[in-house]
Amino acid sequence: MLRRYLIPRFLQYLLVIFVGVTIVFFVPRLTPVDPVQQMISTIMKMGTYLDPKAVEQMTESLKELYGLKGSLFEQYLAFWQRLFKGDFGPSLFRFPIPVIKLIGDSLPWTVGLLTVSTFLSWIIGNILGGIVGFYYEKRWARVIESIAMFIRPIPYYVFALIILVVFAYLLKWFPLGGGMPIGVRPSFSITFILELFRYAFLPLLSMVVLGVAVTLQTMRLIVSNIVKEDFVVYARAGGVKKRLIAFKYVIRNAMLPQVTNLALSMGQIFSGALITEIVFSYPGMGTLLYNAIATGDFNLIMGIATLSIIGISTFILFIDLLYPLFDPRVRYR
Amino acid sequence: MSVLKDLLRDGKFRLGFIIICIILFLGILSFFSPYDPTRWNVVPRDLPPSLQHILGTNSQGQDVFWQLTFAIRNSLTIAIIAASFSRIIAIIVGLIAGYRGGRVDRVLMGINDSFLVLPLLPILILISSLIKGRLSFVTLGLILSAFGWSWDARVIRSQILSLRERDFTYTAILSGSKTMSLVFKEYFPFVIPIVFSTLINNMSWAIGMEITLAILGLTNLEIPTLGTMLQWALSYQAMLLGLWWWLFTPVITSVFLFVSLYLLSVSISEYLDPRTRIQRIRVIKE
Numbered sequence: 299m300l301r302r303y304l305i306p307r308f309l310q311y312l313l314v315i316f317v318g319v320t321i322v323f324f325v326p327r328l329t330p331v332d333p334v335q336q337m338i339s340t341i342m343k344m345g346t347y348l349d350p351k352a353v354e355q356m357t358e359s360l361k362e363l364y365g366l367k368g369s370l371f372e373q374y375l376a377f378w379q380r381l382f383k384g385d386f387g388p389s390l391f392r393f394p395i396p397v398i399k400l401i402g403d404s405l406p407w408t409v410g411l412l413t414v415s416t417f418l419s420w421i422i423g424n425i426l427g428g429i430v431g432f433y434y435e436k437r438w439a440r441v442i443e444s445i446a447m448f449i450r451p452i453p454y455y456v457f458a459l460i461i462l463v464v465f466a467y468l469l470k471w472f473p474l475g476g477g478m479p480i481g482v483r484p485s486f487s488i489t490f491i492l493e494l495f496r497y498a499f500l501p502l503l504s505m506v507v508l509g510v511a512v513t514l515q516t517m518r519l520i521v522s523n524i525v526k527e528d529f530v531v532y533a534r535a536g537g538v539k540k541r542l543i544a545f546k547y548v549i550r551n552a553m554l555p556q557v558t559n560l561a562l563s564m565g566q567i568f569s570g571a572l573i574t575e576i577v578f579s580y581p582g583m584g585t586l587l588y589n590a591i592a593t594g595d596f597n598l599i600m601g602i603a604t605l606s607i608i609g610i611s612t613f614i615l616f617i618d619l620l621y622p623l624f625d626p627r628v629r630y631r
Numbered sequence: 632m633s634v635l636k637d638l639l640r641d642g643k644f645r646l647g648f649i650i651i652c653i654i655l656f657l658g659i660l661s662f663f664s665p666y667d668p669t670r671w672n673v674v675p676r677d678l679p680p681s682l683q684h685i686l687g688t689n690s691q692g693q694d695v696f697w698q699l700t701f702a703i704r705n706s707l708t709i710a711i712i713a714a715s716f717s718r719i720i721a722i723i724v725g726l727i728a729g730y731r732g733g734r735v736d737r738v739l740m741g742i743n744d745s746f747l748v749l750p751l752l753p754i755l756i757l758i759s760s761l762i763k764g765r766l767s768f769v770t771l772g773l774i775l776s777a778f779g780w781s782w783d784a785r786v787i788r789s790q791i792l793s794l795r796e797r798d799f800t801y802t803a804i805l806s807g808s809k810t811m812s813l814v815f816k817e818y819f820p821f822v823i824p825i826v827f828s829t830l831i832n833n834m835s836w837a838i839g840m841e842i843t844l845a846i847l848g849l850t851n852l853e854i855p856t857l858g859t860m861l862q863w864a865l866s867y868q869a870m871l872l873g874l875w876w877w878l879f880t881p882v883i884t885s886v887f888l889f890v891s892l893y894l895l896s897v898s899i900s901e902y903l904d905p906r907t908r909i910q911r912i913r914v915i916k917e
Contacts, residue, residue, distance in 0.1 A: 302777075308742060317745035322753060329761045451893035452886055453839035455846060457881065459861075467870055562747060569752030573843055591760050591847055598759055603753035607806065610750050 300509035303622065309620035311615040318607035322600065334360045336388070336594065378550050391593035397601040402516070409580035411498065412571045415505035416560070422506070423513025424556055426615060428549040430514065431521025443518060450511040452566050454570035458504040465500055472500050475579035505570060514558055520552040550592055554625050560605045561617040647894030650887055652811055658707055659698035666693065668701040668855045687876040690867045702881065703853040703888075706838050709856065712772030713779060713821060713837035716832050720776065721783040722826065726814060728740070731792025740788070740835045746781035754778070755840065759849040768849050770905050772876050775837045786823055794818055829897040833856040835889055842885065851868050 334357055361367050368376070380386070386397035430439040449457075466474045477497055480492075524530060525548060533543050575584030583602055590598035666673045672692035672787045680687040686695040702873040728739040758774055759766055767850075794800065803813045838857065844850050845858025852859050860881040 311742060313741050314745040314748055317742055318749050318754075321749075322757065325754070325758050326761055447893070447897070448890055451835060451889040453842060453889065455839075455843050456882055456885055456889075460886075463870060463878075509754045526641060564747050565638065565750040567749045572752055576847070587756065588847065591893065594760070596761075599753075599757050603757045606750045610749065614748055 304619070307615065307618045308584050309617075311611055313609040314614075315608055318611070319378070319381065320447060322603050322607065323374055326596075326600075336355065337596075357435070384413055386604070387597045389595055389598045391589065391595040391598070397598050400598065401583065401601055402603055404582050404586045405593050407580060408571060408575065408584065411501055411575065411580065411582060412568060415502050415509060415571070416497075416564075416567055418502075419506045419509025420513055420556075420560055423510040424553065426510065426550070427514035427517025428544070428552060430553070430619050431518040432525060432544050432548060434518065434522045434525070446511040446514045450486070450508060450515060452508070454508060454573045455502070455577065457508055458501070458574045461500055461504040465503075469472065475495055476582040501574050501580050504577075505567075505574055506516070508570070512557075513556065517556060519556060520555055521548055524548050524551055535562075556623055557617065557624055559616045564614050564617075568606060600618070633733055634902075637891050638898060641898045641901070644898035644902075647891040647898065650891035651895065652743045652866055653706075654703055654884070654888055654891070656834075658703040661704045664697040664700060668698055668903070669853055670694070677872075677874060685878050689864070689874065690869070690872070691863065691876045698855050698860060699901055701882060703862045703884065705854055705856045706841060706888075707839050707845070709772045709775070709833075710837040711769045712769060712836035712879060712887065713775035714833040716773060716776035716874070717778075717780040717833055718783070718826055718830055721780040721787055721829070722822065724780065724784040725787025725822075726818070729788040730795060730810075730814065731791075732795075736788075738787070743781045743784050746778065747785070753776050754847065755844065756847065759844055763862050764767070765851060767801045768851070768854055768856070769839065772842070775840055778830075779833050779836055782827070786829065790821060790825060791818060792870055794821055828896055828899040828903060830890050831899070835892040835896075838885070838888065851859070857881050861885075 337357060337360055337541065338353060348622045367373070377472055383399050388394045389397050389400050392400065426442065432443050434443075434588045452460075462474070466472050473496065478494055530543060530547055534540075538547075571582075571585035572587060574580070576588045579585055583606070587602050589595075590602065639648065670693075674688045674692055674694050676690055676692045678684055678686060678688040682692050684696065686699065686820075689698070695740055723849070724739055724743060728736045728743070731756070755774065759771070759785065762770070768773065799817060800813070803817055808816075841850065841856055842861060845852070845856060845862045846865070848862065850856070850859065852862060860880075864878040864881065867874075867877075869875070872876035
């Protein structure tokens with residue numbers, strides 16, 4: 299199992315990180331824009347007069363800051379070195395706080411939102427999808443399926459916006475945004491946790507509903523194919539109880555491709571979480587990214603892009619390593 | 632034509648087809664617009680929907696209905712550019728990986744899988760935040776196409792893998808036909824339908840990405856697209872000011888657009904899968 303399952307997974311993990319980091323490194327250098335020049339012109343636009351000598355000095359120090367010194371290959375090596383040290387330079391819009399600190403502060407919010415919503419939508423989606431797929435001829439099953447079909451293609455942004463308008467503007471049931479009430483100190487009291495939940499509810503709702511729609515549909519498709527397999531027909535003919543067939547024979551088999559699907563769609567779900575956070579101004583990495591874009595903070599955008607690549611591929615590796623627990627065939631190979 | 636007729640038997644396809652035809656019609660109407668979409672203050676501001684301005688006017692003094700027609704046209708253009716270029720990449724990668732097999736296949740699919748699982752949004756944001764002002768919608772389409780090919784390359788590869796093992800491949804090779812002509816003459820007819828069904832999916836992905844990037848202020852806000860329309864409505868706080876027609880127009884249109892594209896792609900891929908096609912014929916007969 300180690301040689302045939304784990305080692306290829308680990309190699310793929312390293313490859314994903316390599317490809318991702320390489321893209322993040324080279325793409326900005328392929329664009330005609332020079333972040334250093336951009337930075338200097340923003341400073342000049344603010345009305346400060348700089349004499350040519352100061353500009354030259356600043357160009358040098360900014361080049362150093364962005365890691366733009368030396369040949370392209372030297373820069374590339376230096377980039378990896380800094381990456382291993384977790385050094386992405388200082389943030390420019392909140393100078394001189396290091397980028398890594400800003401990301402670290404907003405990470406718990408994103409991780410919380412992402413794991414809770416992914417977990418919930420995967421479980422609910424699979425159970426609902428399993429039932430809908432098992433009874434695919436029933437009328438109510440078709441109704442659920444067509445609802446999912448209408449929700450699924452809506453992008454995260456548009457869906458979150460609709461939820462926000464309906465539940466926060468029109469009905470006023472939930473706060474318009476933010477992560478917790480202003481001026482409240484974090485504590486472990488029940489009221490604080492309830493408040494946290496109240497603020498997290500709408501972002502969670504919009505992510506879970508979309509997630510459920512996707513999982514439900516793929517699960518239904520897999521289950522409705524398994525139901526037609528010989529072993530299920532045979533079990534039915536042999537008089538095995540229907541519930542037993544549904545859970546032990548059908549859904550268990552259908553779960554396996556769903557684990558793989560989850561791993562494959564993790565990147566998309568993560569992008570969706572960033573967008574949802576921006577809509578609800580939830581204080582996670584999405585909102586941080588939004589601020590970074592608004593202020594043109596190149597270091598921060600770079601840091602978020604690099605770290606999210608590493609984070610997501612590690613998460614996928616984790617799912618891959620758990621896979622043998624679900625599938626005995628992989629375990630005994 | 633007979634394919635279209637077969638497809639139209641499916642309720643999902645019919646619904647999607649009707650909606651997409653209406654949306655296309657709106658997009659074509661933009662050629663007859665009485666107003667220039669980039670100019671401001673051509674009509675009175677903040678008017679609610681009326682006979683003269685079907686969808687009202689916005690705070691920039693533009694007619695929302697005619698703005699919408701331009702938005703649809705531009706969004707669809709971006710989507711078509713992005714989808715067709717990424718199709719070309721997907722076909723090339725899929726064909727080479729599937730046909731050559733072995734080490735080439737493993738390397739290409741390793742890279743392909745990396746693209747598949749990478750969180751694309753932060754990367755796209757990084758790129759577009761650098762070329763912010765100069766991002767024309769052709770460039771945007773090309774950038775999106777550079778990232779939207781991986782899933783479809785995988786699908787095409789697996790199709791080629793199975794074709795390669797069939798007898799007609801050996802017949803063709805033994806009778807001396809060149810690799811290129813084998814690929815183009817024999818394999819393409821099998822690949823084209825897959826390309827078409829993934830094209831629609833990819834278009835809808837590209838439209839969604841355009842909206843997202845526009846909301847973040849990363850595209851050229853002068854060009855009306857569904858995304859920039861939404862962005863302007865949001866930045867003018869249309870909801871708080873009670874200008875619901877301004878905000879809801881792009882939202883509802885894009886929801887209809889996404890749903891119809893999805894219905895079309897589901898229906899086409901069901902049609903392409905012979906097992907479900909037989910089922911459908913059986914349902915019709917019963």
